[in-house]
Amino acid sequence: MIEFENVAYSYGGGELLSDISVKLAPGSFHFLTGPSGSGKTTLMKLCYGALLPTAGHVSLFGKDVRAMDRDDIAMIRRRVGVVHQDCQFLNHLPVAENIGLPLTVSGRHAETGGDDLQELLSWVGLSSRAEALPPELSGGERQRAALARAVIMSPDVVLADEPTGNV
Numbered sequence: 349m350i351e352f353e354n355v356a357y358s359y360g361g362g363e364l365l366s367d368i369s370v371k372l373a374p375g376s377f378h379f380l381t382g383p384s385g386s387g388k389t390t391l392m393k394l395c396y397g398a399l400l401p402t403a404g405h406v407s408l409f410g411k412d413v414r415a416m417d418r419d420d421i422a423m424i425r426r427r428v429g430v431v432h433q434d435c436q437f438l439n440h441l442p443v444a445e446n447i448g449l450p451l452t453v454s455g456r457h458a459e460t461g462g463d464d465l466q467e468l469l470s471w472v473g474l475s476s477r478a479e480a481l482p483p484e485l486s487g488g489e490r491q492r493a494a495l496a497r498a499v500i501m502s503p504d505v506v507l508a509d510e511p512t513g514n515v
């Protein structure tokens with residue numbers, strides 16, 4: 349599903365990541381640990397095509413990230429749910445709308461009538477905070493909302509960057 353072949357990455361200074369070869373297969377579960385600044389978030393960004401490797405090859409769902417066009421990138425957005433380390437909400441929109449944004453953007457909100465959204469809000473224990481704005485949430489509430497947003501499209505892969513630090 350996600351495959352790295354001799355991958356290296358550098359932001360322009362020295363080489364941050366080098367010679368990484370790994371296959372993440374369907375149904376598998378992986379943890380990545382390492383000190384602050386060692387490149388964990390960078391490696392995750394390579395896993396969903398937000399960064400391109402400076403050497404080697406990354407393929408997602410069988411396609412090389414360097415050969416991806418707009419449609420391929422849209423496919424990756426649908427199939428990979430990401431819980432960002434800093435959550436990345438739109439602060440002027442209520443929590444429920446932030447979580448439902450992937451449905452709205454992809455035109456699937458009408459299809460589900462919002463049932464998925466209510467169910468997810470309840471799953472992460474945020475039903476009573478649905479109308480709050482992101483800056484009004486606690487750290488753990490923000491992470492739970494980010495988790496709900498990552499899974500609302502029923503993605504094939506969930507990439508979570510320290511999703512439980514505040515939970």
Ligand SMILES: Nc1ncnc2c1ncn2[C@@H]1O[C@H](COP(=O)(O)OP(=O)(O)OP(=O)(O)O)[C@@H](O)[C@H]1O
Nearest residue numbers: 359360364382383384385386387388389390391433
């Ligand atoms: N956009 C960028 N431009 C230049 N350097 C960057 C950029 N993003 C990250 N870095 C640097 O690359 C290194 C790895 O960063 P990264 O965010 O991948 O680390 P991390 O392992 O996720 O750390 P943490 O545990 O603190 O989240 C750090 O030294 C960071 O300062």
Ligand SMILES: [Mg+2]
Nearest residue numbers: 388389433509
């Ligand atoms: Mg990080």
